[in-house]
Amino acid sequence: MPSKPIHSKPLHSLQKSPKAIRPFLKWAGGKFRLIDRISKLLPEGNRLIEPFMGSGAVFLNTDYDSYLLGDINPDLIDLYEQLKQNGDKFIQYAKDWFIQEENSKTAYYHWRDQFNKIPKGREKSALFIYLNRHGYNGLCRYNQSGQLNVPFGSYKKPYYPSDEMSAFSEKSKRAIFVCCSFNELMNRARRNNVVYCDPPYVPLSDSSNFTSYTKEGFGLDSQLQLSIKAYKLSERGVPVLISNHENALTKEIYQHAKIERFKVQRMISCKGSKRSEVTELLALYAAKN
Numbered sequence: 001m002p003s004k005p006i007h008s009k010p011l012h013s014l015q016k017s018p019k020a021i022r023p024f025l026k027w028a029g030g031k032f033r034l035i036d037r038i039s040k041l042l043p044e045g046n047r048l049i050e051p052f053m054g055s056g057a058v059f060l061n062t063d064y065d066s067y068l069l070g071d072i073n074p075d076l077i078d079l080y081e082q083l084k085q086n087g088d089k090f091i092q093y094a095k096d097w098f099i100q101e102e103n104s105k106t107a108y109y110h111w112r113d114q115f116n117k118i119p120k121g122r123e124k125s126a127l128f129i130y131l132n133r134h135g136y137n138g139l140c141r142y143n144q145s146g147q148l149n150v151p152f153g154s155y156k157k158p159y160y161p162s163d164e165m166s167a168f169s170e171k172s173k174r175a176i177f178v179c180c181s182f183n184e185l186m187n188r189a190r191r192n193n194v195v196y197c198d199p200p201y202v203p204l205s206d207s208s209n210f211t212s213y214t215k216e217g218f219g220l221d222s223q224l225q226l227s228i229k230a231y232k233l234s235e236r237g238v239p240v241l242i243s244n245h246e247n248a249l250t251k252e253i254y255q256h257a258k259i260e261r262f263k264v265q266r267m268i269s270c271k272g273s274k275r276s277e278v279t280e281l282l283a284l285y286a287a288k289n
């Protein structure tokens with residue numbers, strides 16, 4: 001069945017459609033605002049594979065028969081499994097942390113310690129949402145020992161995204177979630193599947209790589225490996241679309257793809273944080289028969 005983007009907007013628009021479904025997690029590099037650009041370029045197919053699913057903005061706003069969704073972050077994938085398995089029950093349970101008494105520095109650091117101590121399960125997944133909404137800027141950052149180390153965010157009244165979680169839970173009936181590296185998930189692609197890759201951005205400068213989603217990070221060797229994998233899949237008849245910044249490196253590594261580029265406003269963290277305009281790129285490796 002063809003993919004049916006839920007909304008359509010002129011190509012020059014960078015605004016999201018009013019009907020777009022917002023992910024329930026705040027996520028660095030999330031593609032909610034770029035969803036119209038991305039869905040227009042996604043080819044038809046019966047299944048969408050997303051090896052870097054993050055908050056799931058593309059999953060939520062496309063209409064494939066089924067989805068194979070991966071991310072290397074086990075806390076994220078465990079949370080999505082909780083929502084898929086336990087839906088409303090889990091949504092009610094996790095809401096308990098969104099009260100005024102839990103919105104303080106002391107409470108936040110207490111729950112962050114607890115999160116780092118306990119094994120996977122519904123409490124850990126609920127705390128992941130609490131930390132995402134109460135922590136600084138919705139960052140998800142781990143230290144070298146694999147402990148989440150995001151500081152307190154000091155928000156007046158953090159929002160509990162129950163409607164967004166319900167929408168995610170409903171859509172997850174069509175999805176399989178896997179915690180693995182991109183290469184492993186891409187190996188599962190078959191003819192008639194479509195792959196969308198949204199890796200961590202290549203750094204624009206030495207100081208701008210402000211976030212590392214995992215303790216391992218995502219180096220230039222991984223960026224190169226991904227572009228080679230995309231090329232190989234397209235040769236086997238599976239189209240692959242990749243998002244990234246445009247710079248000298250991405251021009252080089254995506255030279256075999258068809259490139260679409262456009263300007264976006266982005267928070268760049270160097271000394272202090274400032275907004276600046278950068279060029280976003282979409283590299284399409286079309287299926288070769």
Ligand SMILES: C[S@@+](CC[C@H](N)C(=O)[O-])C[C@H]1O[C@@H](n2cnc3c(N)ncnc32)[C@H](O)[C@@H]1O
Nearest residue numbers: 029030031052054055056057072181182198213
């Ligand atoms: C730019 S974000 C994806 C954002 C997503 N498209 C969204 O709209 O929220 C990149 C994601 O890649 C994941 N990641 C980092 N290294 C990875 C790897 N080697 N394999 C798979 N996922 C990885 C991170 O955990 C993060 O969620």
